[in-house]
Amino acid sequence: MQLSGRLVAAGRFIAGCLSALTTGFLVTGLLFGVPYLTLTPLLDDFSLAALDPPNNRTLILLDRDDKPFARRGGCVAEPVKYAEIPKHFVDALVSMEDRRFFMHPGIDPIGLLRAAQANRAAGHIVQGGSTLTQQLIKNAYLSSERTFERKEKEAWMALALELRLSKEEIFERYVSSAYFGEGCFGLRAAAKRYFNTPVSKLTVPQSAYLVALLKSPTGLRQDPEKAKERANLVMEAMVETHALGIKERDKLKPVLPEIASTSSDGGYYADWVASTIRLPKDGSYAPVRVHTTFDPKLQKLAEHAVDSVLSKQGESRKASQAAMVVMRTDGRVLAMVGGTNYDESQFNRAVQAARQPGSSFKLFVYLAGLRAGLTPESTLVDQPIKIGNYEPKNFGHRFRGPVSMRQAFASSINTVAVQISEAVGRKPVIDAARDLGVTAKLQATPSIALGVYEVPLLEMTSAYAAAASGAYPVKRGALPASARRMTISFRPKAPANGGWSSRTSSGSFCAPTSPAAPVMAPGSRSQRTARPAPARIIAMPGSSALPAIWSSASGSAMTTFRR
Template identity: 45%
Template sequence: MSGAQGDEGPERGGRRWRLPRVRLRWVLTGLAGLVLVAAAGTLALGLWLAPDFPDRKTIWEAGKVPSIVFLDAAGERIATRGAIRGESVPATALPDHLIEAFLATEDRRFYSHPGVDALSLARAVLANLRAGGLVQGGSTITQQVAKNLFLTPERTLRRKLQEAALALWLERHLSKHEILTLYLNRIYFGAGTYGIEAAAETYFGVPASEVTLAQAAMLAGLPKAPSRYAPTSDLALAQARAADVLRNMVEAGFRSEMEIAQALAHPAEPRPRTDVSGSAYFLDHALSEVTERFGLEVLERDLVITTTLDQRLQSEAVEAVRTHLEAEGEAAKAGQAALVSLAPDGAIRAMVGGRSYEESQFNRATQARRQPGSAFKPFVFLAALEAGLTPDTVRTDGPLTIGGWSPGNYGGSYQGPVTLREAVAKSLNTVAVRVSEEVGRESVSATAQRMGIVSPLTAGPSLALGSSEVSVLELAGAYLPFATLGLKEAPFAVVRVATANGGVLWERAPQEPRRVIEADTARAMNQMLHQVLRTGTARSADLGARPAAAKTGTSQDWRDAWLVGYTADLVTAVWVGNDDDSPMNRVTGGGLPARIWKDYMVAAHEGRAITALEGAEDYVPPVAIVASTDEYAAFLDRLSRHFTEVRHMRTVAREPERRESDWKRVLPWNW
């Protein structure tokens, strides 16, 4: 019976019952479905959490920040943008105290955990709960490698789980030494540096293999907050952080109190910063040339860009601007200045975009548009020469009204009839406007554009006085054909773009210059603009024995002051003003800009042979007839003898035997 009862099933209320076969199938089917759903959910969760595991062959290149190395015209390094990276150094080649400093601070159980340290994680959670906020992290060095190289910076549960999964994967595929090497060579150390070798060189000027204990402690303190703890940003804070690292080394059992005492007593200090070229504005401009040619995607790879910069001239330009702004800027109410210097072929040799790149990255040499004032007049007089006028053509400097507008001269006076040469030298506004109206504003605009002005130009009569805004680089480039006897080259900053492994992406080919002025016309312009330095508004910038030419410019209410000038070797434009367009304290182009220009040009030409500027010295003013002191003395002696003889002749005027030859001897044209 018992067996039969067992076969028939249990009894309920004295009755046996059995589950219907159809209902049993439904239960089993449901259970199977639940299992499938659970499995699918687990798989989906796994797929959602799972990161993209890297290819072991390319793991050493993963997550690299692109590096751009800039070279000057001589092939010497100027600076590195993006990642400043040194050579990869194996962890086994580094001193023990450097490795210990990082392990004591970042991951003391590095050699014992499998990539994720549960004990450290629990300790961090408790510390954060006690503090009521995030005061301690639990990431291992392996997790930091996973996070920095393969994951996005978002702080979510999913990303944290992916970080752990990647850390476990790295531990299975790389040795501990390889993981540590990857970490030390790829971590960010502030000041644009990536990797222990670059950091040691940048901050201390030594390879990583030679850092002291104090230096090692400072480097190990940086990963927590590189920008904050960088010794170049806040030395006291960096040294305090390094002291914490040294104490961590004692707590971890790596060093004794006695061993760290010396390092605590004599904390590390960074080496003095040696990059004084102030080339950041120029590098921004050079990089913009590259991206205009290739697009922004070119910046996703390591590049070596060879530029036109002359680092000596750049330093001289920065020094000239800095010195004069510091000495005169406050009294002159002049807050900013810019300078561009070009070689005859258009190569940019120096560029200063402002008084401080750290304070403002706005490049006043290329991005600002300001009124050039009278520095625009050379294009007016060039158009006049091309229309048939000459430097000796006479026009009247006097009151003038055009459509209700009456230009005046600086100082309010008028000179009357003057030559064009004199009008240029003295920067007479009414003559410039008369000439512009005579040859036609359209002709003046077309001439300026042919020379290199690309900014929009006004159609009104004030065009002649530089009321249209231009950039410093643009104006310097437009003066270039004067220095080259009419040949035009567009300004440029880059001559070669290559990859880090030497592959050439682009190289500037030799350019055939375009003639935009006839040579004789350029000579005549050089003659006129040379007088601006000799006898005109830019006398304070005269370069003495070195032939040069220039033009000053001052906009209305002294908002802008310019001096643009050149020798046969360099064309340099200087602008002084304020970013908010506020007036300066009566600063003219012949003042502060002229002093900056002269100091730079004198320094820039040091050691250069004097090269003739064709046409500049073709005109000799009347006051220059006497060539030497001896000749002047002889002239005075002849003059004295002349008047003596005249007096003598008067005493014998009544004598009938007076001879014709006596009179001829004292006539002025005979001496």
């Protein structure tokens, strides 16, 4: 700062202190309330970098056709310079928030006296009497607690800041870091977000609206009528300070931004993807664009499927929510439904919730059996069994006697699954689940074979994607997948058309029959890259807790949630 500027700032400081002394408030509230020496480090050493606007960059997610479908992260932009701010915006903010901003030294003795009287009458802090400088200090350095000690620190630091920066610099830092709602920090970001205009092109009504938001950004954004009332008050304040003529004011009407409502389609998907991305911290305010595998058409179909299942079966199953994941066999997620209404609840049941997978967990039991040397034609006996106090039952409470492993899997026979788990060992079953991507907590108990331990839907879907493609682990995600995976290359003593090509009368399971699909049988794992084959699974063994549907192009699984 030039010498003349420092002299002007020093003059403001001295004049302000003299004025404050005449009121007696600063003498009692500041000079004696908190010793000057205890605040000296705050006055001398605080960093101006803290005054910079937040740099929470905007994340723009693009679908598989490179079209934006969601925004996440902050709404930020480059800090504004005082020279590009319209005079009417400066007038609007000063008239409404701090009418003596360009005259006081950082604290306003008149405003402080008025606030002190109100606070004394109430017996606690009800008014702050804060200047724009004090608000900037509070937002950057202090907590928002309403205590006398915090107010005293705020006042001293405001005085110090006015000696270090010009009024114009303080003003531009204030408006560049202020919160305007909708996740937007700073005037430039707010002007772009609400009115799609540069700061220099803001009109008087637009400026009044933005200043009005500073009072309660979230509340006023949700109540357009109150926002209009507040914007009217801003323009009335401009008239009172002679920044706006009465006739001109009468011609102006409050404006509301026309922001296209963000579609909730893909909201759960967008939240999930955003949680997996670390935005670069390179000082840039430019938005980050990320390409995903999101398919809007499949998303619509998935949402329709969820609604259809709940409308037909929700009441009978006492389910009020459902979730679905649509995944390619290489783990790329194409669509995701985390609940029935994203606007009402952003809790993602496809990712954040875990439920008992039931019979769909038998995939890992049979995989462990194949690894141990069983084949699809191995004979097992469906009969009553008891392991300690554990006595599994079949659906319908009937037993079929000798059955092949293929038949047991296709019919989802509980007793056979438990026998296989006990024969090969519970740990190998857990190992099979881990290999196929299940990270949920599993315990080596007899009931593990029947899927009693809760697993997120996303993990179960990726496990079946691995089985469909013949390679693991499937790296689930929405970004390009790694090509290096292990192949499932078990060679059975089975018919040439594929070891698991079996169909029951209920059609509960159909295995790969395409030459491109893998054959699962006993053997060893080879370490080579495998190209995922299209899944041919129509449906996987399931229970009422986790029904799952698969398409020929990609796998998708759905789970319902009880009331």
